[in-house]
Amino acid sequence: MFALVHKNKKTITFVAGFLLILALVLHLTGYTDMRQTVLIFATVIAGIPIAIKSFQALKMKAFSIEMLVTIAVIGALVIGEYVESAVVTFLFLFGDYLEVHTLEKTRSSLKKLVDMAPQEATVIREGIEATVPVEEVIEGDQVIIRTGGKVPVDGKIISGHASLNEAAITGESIPASKKQGDKVFSSAVIDSGYIEIIAEKVGDDTTFAKIIELVEEAQESKSKTEKFLNKFANVYTPAVVVLSIVVYVLTRDFHLAITFLVIACPGALIIGAPVSSVAGIGNGAKNGVLIKGGEVMDRFSKVDTVVFDKTGTLTKGKPEVTAIKVFDLYKEQELLRLVAQVEMVSEHHLGKTIVKEAELQKIALNRQPQAVRVIKGNGLAAIVDERQIVIGNRKLMNAEKINISKEIEAYAVKREKAGNTAVFAAVDGAVAGIFSIADQIREDAVPALAQMRSNGIQKMVMLTGDNQHTAELVAIALGLDEFHAELLPEDKVAFVKQLKQQGHVVAMAGDGVNDAPAIATADIGLAMGEGGTDISMETADVVLMADKLMQFSHAYSLSKATIRNMKQNTFFAVGIVAVLLGGVLMGSIHLASGMFIHEASVLIVILNAMRLLGFNRQNMKTQKPLEPVNAEI
Known part of the structure; x- marks a missing residue:
C-alpha cells in the first residue's frame, strides 16, 4: 500500500489539483453541496500520502513536517474548513513534487556522469x-x-x-x-x-567508477549546518504542536491554532542546506573537482593557509635529465646504465626519470639489482655487477661516509642554483657522477595562487624535499610567503601540525603518494589526481582530476559560495517563518494563503541553491605569461 501510494504520488497530486478546479467550477455554478463533497474527496486523496509519510516518521520516533500538516488537515475537516483542508494538502503535495523535480536537476552532474x-x-x-x-x-x-x-x-x-x-x-x-x-x-x-x-x-576498480562512487557518497554526506537543522527539526516540530495548543488555550480559536500549526512548518529551513550542498558538490564534479561531502565543503570554506608540495603540485611533475657529469673513469653511458639498473626498483619520480633517460638512449636494462636498500627521503643503495651503487642526496652520501670533494660540491651547487636537482651517484664508496634533473613550474600556478589570495587565503607555504637553491627559485617565482627545503615526509607532517596549533585552518596540497601523511594531517587534504589517483582519492578530502591548480582555486571559491548559499537559504527560511507566524497571530494570514507562501519559500531556496550549478570562478585579468623556471621534483 505504502509503495503504491509513493509510486503514484505525482498522479495523486494532479488528481487533487483537478478536483480543486472542479470544486471552483461547481462553486461558480451554484452546486454548493456537490462542491463540499469534491473538496472532502480532494482532501482525502491528497492527504493519504502525507499521512502515510507522517506515520512512517512516527514509527522511527521522528517528528516530521508531515505530522504537523496531518494534524492541521484533520482539524480543518473537523471545523468544516473544507476549502482550506483541500488547498493545504494539494499545495503540500505540489511543493513536494517541485522539490523532488528540482533536486533531480541539482544531481544532474551525477546523472550525466553515470550516463x-x-x-x-x-x-x-x-x-x-x-x-x-x-x-x-x-x-x-x-x-x-x-x-x-x-x-x-x-x-x-x-x-x-x-x-x-x-x-x-x-x-x-x-x-x-x-x-x-x-x-x-x-x-x-x-x-x-x-x-x-x-x-x-576493470569494473568498479576503474577511476571513473570510483569518481561516481565518491560523488554519490559526497552528496549523501551532511554538513554541520545540515546536521544541526535535522536535530533542530526533531525539537522544533513537537514544540510547534505545544505552542499551537497554547494558542488555542489563550484564544479559544481552534481555527487560529490549526493555522499556526501549519504555517510554522520549517520546510524551507530543512531543505535549504542539503540542496545547496548537493548543488555545490555537483558543480565540483562537473569541473573535475571531487569534494567529499558537505562537511568537507564547510571546513574548506574556512581555510586561511595553504601548504603546497613542490613536485607534481606547483611544478608539472614531468622532470627530465638535463645533464650527466662524471668525475671518475666511468663513461657517461656506463654510469647511466648502473644507476638506471638500481632505479628500476624505485617508485620515486627522480628514479623513474633516470630510467626513462636510459631507455631514450636505448641502454639495455636487463639485470635486477641485489641487496636493495631504500632510504626514505634520501635515496637508495644496491649491488649491480658486483659493485656497490649509492644514489641520492648529500645526506645519504654523508650517512654512507662517502666523501664529496670541493670540486664535486661546487658543481652540484652550480646546477642547483640553475634550478636543477643534483642527484649524487657513488660507485664502490666514491662519487662517480651527478645527474642534473629539472622540472618546470605549472603554467597556471601564478594566476591560480593570485586568485586564491583574492578569495581569502592569507598564507602560502611550500614544503619540499628538494634542495634549498631550487626551492628558493620556485618560491620567488610564485611569490610564496614561506618555503622549507630538504624535508622528509615526517617533517612536513610536523610543520602542518605546527600551523594548526598556531590557529590556522590548513589545506595541504600534494600528489597524494609521498605527501599522504601530511595530506591526512591537514584540516583539508587536497591531491592532484592524475599523479596517484587511487591513493589520492582515499587520502584526500578534495581531488583535482586534471592536475590543474586553477581547479584548486575553483574548488576554494566554490566552497565559499556554497556555504554562503546555505546561509542565505537559512536566513531567508527563518525570516519567512517569523513573518508568517506574526501574520497568523495578527489575523492577516490564513491557512491556504499561508501554505501558498510557505511552499513558495521552499521553491525560492531551491532555485537559489540551483544557481550553484552554474557557478564558475571569475576569469582573471590577462597576466604577463610566466617565464619558464626549472625546478626539480
Missing part, C-alpha cells in the same frame, strides 16, 4: 575480435578503441595514437594526445585516432 559510463568493449581473445558487455572485460584483456568510441576500462596503450576527450574524468574539454605507453581512463572518448590497450583496472 557517460561505457556499456560495451571490443576485445581480442584468441586472435578473434569480439564485442562484449563492459562487465565481462577482465584484467589483461587486449581492448581496441576506434574514433568516436569510449574507453571501457583503465589501461595502458600498447599500440596506436589518438586524441582523447577526458572531460568525464578531468573536467577539461580540450582533447589530450595519447600514444604508446600512456595511460588512459574509462569513459574517455576518442575524438580521432585508433588505440589498443591492455586492461589494468
